[in-house]
Amino acid sequence: MIATVVGSYPKIPNKPRPARLRNAINKLDRGQITQEELDQVAGEVTIEVLQEHADAGLDLVTDGQIRWDDEQTYLARGLEGVSIGGLIRWFDTNMYYRQPAVEAAVTWREPITVRDYSFAVEHSAKPVKAVLTGPYTLARLSVDHHYHAVDALALAFAEALNQEARALQDAGASLIQFNEPAILRFKDDYTAFAAACGRVTDGLSAETALYLYFGDAEGIYPQILDLPFDLIGLDFVMGPQNEALLKRTPFTKKLGLGIIDARNTRLESPDDIAGKIRTLGDGIDPDRIHVSPSAGLEFLPREVAQEKLRRLASGVRQAEGVPA
Amino acid sequence: MTTGLVTTTVGSFPKPPYLQKARNQFAAGKLPREELDELEKQATREVIALQEEIGLDILVDGEMARGDMVVYFAEHLEGMEVGGLVRSYGNRYYHKPIVKDVLRWTEPITVDLWRYAQSLTEKPVKGMLTGPYTMVEWSFLEGYDTFRQAVLEMAKAINYEALELDRAGAPFIQIDEPALSTRLEDIELAIEAMAIATEGVNAKTGTHICYGDFVSAYPRFFDMPVKQFDLEMANSSHELVELLKTKGFPEDKEIAWGVVDVHSHVIESVDDVVSEIKRGLDVLPPERLYIDPDCGFKTRTWDESAAKLRVIMEGVHKVRAELGIE
Ligand SMILES: [Zn+2]
Numbered sequence: 001m002i003a004t005v006v007g008s009y010p011k012i013p014n015k016p017r018p019a020r021l022r023n024a025i026n027k028l029d030r031g032q033i034t035q036e037e038l039d040q041v042a043g044e045v046t047i048e049v050l051q052e053h054a055d056a057g058l059d060l061v062t063d064g065q066i067r068w069d070d071e072q073t074y075l076a077r078g079l080e081g082v083s084i085g086g087l088i089r090w091f092d093t094n095m096y097y098r099q100p101a102v103e104a105a106v107t108w109r110e111p112i113t114v115r116d117y118s119f120a121v122e123h124s125a126k127p128v129k130a131v132l133t134g135p136y137t138l139a140r141l142s143v144d145h146h147y148h149a150v151d152a153l154a155l156a157f158a159e160a161l162n163q164e165a166r167a168l169q170d171a172g173a174s175l176i177q178f179n180e181p182a183i184l185r186f187k188d189d190y191t192a193f194a195a196a197c198g199r200v201t202d203g204l205s206a207e208t209a210l211y212l213y214f215g216d217a218e219g220i221y222p223q224i225l226d227l228p229f230d231l232i233g234l235d236f237v238m239g240p241q242n243e244a245l246l247k248r249t250p251f252t253k254k255l256g257l258g259i260i261d262a263r264n265t266r267l268e269s270p271d272d273i274a275g276k277i278r279t280l281g282d283g284i285d286p287d288r289i290h291v292s293p294s295a296g297l298e299f300l301p302r303e304v305a306q307e308k309l310r311r312l313a314s315g316v317r318q319a320e321g322v323p324a
Numbered sequence: 325m326t327t328g329l330v331t332t333t334v335g336s337f338p339k340p341p342y343l344q345k346a347r348n349q350f351a352a353g354k355l356p357r358e359e360l361d362e363l364e365k366q367a368t369r370e371v372i373a374l375q376e377e378i379g380l381d382i383l384v385d386g387e388m389a390r391g392d393m394v395v396y397f398a399e400h401l402e403g404m405e406v407g408g409l410v411r412s413y414g415n416r417y418y419h420k421p422i423v424k425d426v427l428r429w430t431e432p433i434t435v436d437l438w439r440y441a442q443s444l445t446e447k448p449v450k451g452m453l454t455g456p457y458t459m460v461e462w463s464f465l466e467g468y469d470t471f472r473q474a475v476l477e478m479a480k481a482i483n484y485e486a487l488e489l490d491r492a493g494a495p496f497i498q499i500d501e502p503a504l505s506t507r508l509e510d511i512e513l514a515i516e517a518m519a520i521a522t523e524g525v526n527a528k529t530g531t532h533i534c535y536g537d538f539v540s541a542y543p544r545f546f547d548m549p550v551k552q553f554d555l556e557m558a559n560s561s562h563e564l565v566e567l568l569k570t571k572g573f574p575e576d577k578e579i580a581w582g583v584v585d586v587h588s589h590v591i592e593s594v595d596d597v598v599s600e601i602k603r604g605l606d607v608l609p610p611e612r613l614y615i616d617p618d619c620g621f622k623t624r625t626w627d628e629s630a631a632k633l634r635v636i637m638e639g640v641h642k643v644r645a646e647l648g649i650e
Binding site: 010011012014019022025026029069070087089091092094095096097098264265266298299300301302303304 | 407408409410411412413414415417420422462464465466506507
């Protein structure tokens, strides 16, 4: 069984630890440091985050998306044909993102996340997975001044992200994950979503994962089992109905169990976590289960996120029957 | 006072730079509480003077003591705690509150500053509260098993505060529920909570909710037990106005029609305001149609806020003259 995360992690700790990244960005804005100096700080913070992930006992980590302004813009900024617009609420969270505006054909020019991925691998004690926001979610949350159709725009993003994924694969990524929360809110778009999934994974030999959070898969399950991913992660916190879906139709892929609440500070106990894993993973080979929070952890204060990860890892070990 | 197109604002005003600086110093432990209190009062005087000068009908205290509309109440309610830093966007972080334990109202929170603001003017000053649904939805939740339980308990706490404002003489109490915008599917819970929050309150009540899919929530949304709905109409869909026109709006209720966009630096023209007011008059008679900006002014500068209010006032005067009600 693999204890892991979904992607993001809080960028700054609370007092007495210094908010280094926040301070560095402020200094950059005031012209007191250079972009290179900011990059240096972001790298140091990433190393710290990788260390926290490893210390918590995770088996598979991410770079915490420390350099990402949000789940939309970091990728959108790197693509041709997309500009960055105003602030919009990220689903029903209290976090805002800058909305990408598609002005011309979406084109991939050069790797966007490969340097970050390689940096993380170099500094991580644990294996690292590459995480991208999926093409459908990018399309759904953008303003479209060019394609005028979400299916066409999703395919264009899929084509671009497929090249990004190939570049990650060439850099050694053995697991590439696509986060697609938007499809759970717009299930009527399933055909467009499935087409984009096919395009984005086309020709990849690395393992691929699809993470769906902020809701349940009612209405698109079991169809999602036909999508070309090796692993599918589901949110059992905001989507408690997912449990019934799994009972109705057996899960045939590797299963991502999102069972720690990534959006609330209430701490789960390792006992409860182990119990949930046993119930939800019943009948599934433990080697094919990845356990994680329900979504990225950036909605929480840093110390709470870290404590949740510790408990997550210890719950996983308990479910495996490993003495603590 | 006029008999129609009463003007007001949604609640918050920008903090003058000296107050912003003082708040930072206070947070860093470098300024005593009493000095901050004095500066909050000074800013309140300026906010009242500005509204008087522009000629608004129903004033607000501008919320000079409040940083965030949820955090401010969280700091004063028993059972709530101000948590660690969470990012809201870009490089901006805030201390997201936590409903940590059983909620209890222990003492008046907003009454002193409301009373002070009211002492400065002959015009009515609105009491401004954050609604129970928003208080819980925008906080972490640890102290209750269910969201619903927490919202209903929060409603009791907010009710105590509303009753205190009522007793102090506030003629109008606005209880804002912006969190409902993104989750109109929770309308039943919000209605139940608002009924508790306004119970026994004699003052006129209202609520402000930012943008939202009011078309889907129609007509249930207007069963919220308040007299006045303060809505962001300048950016609202044509569909909503049509719906209100054809299917109607409760006879005993009012709309405060947000006619300028507070999220834009651009100052609207008087003509823009006039045509927006007329859209409102297609739905409601002037006695039940209030005119205001579409949200709080927190994100605008002092000068932008004043300019937008002047344009509103000019537009209102023009339409009132046309209607012969001035
Ligand atoms: Zn608003």
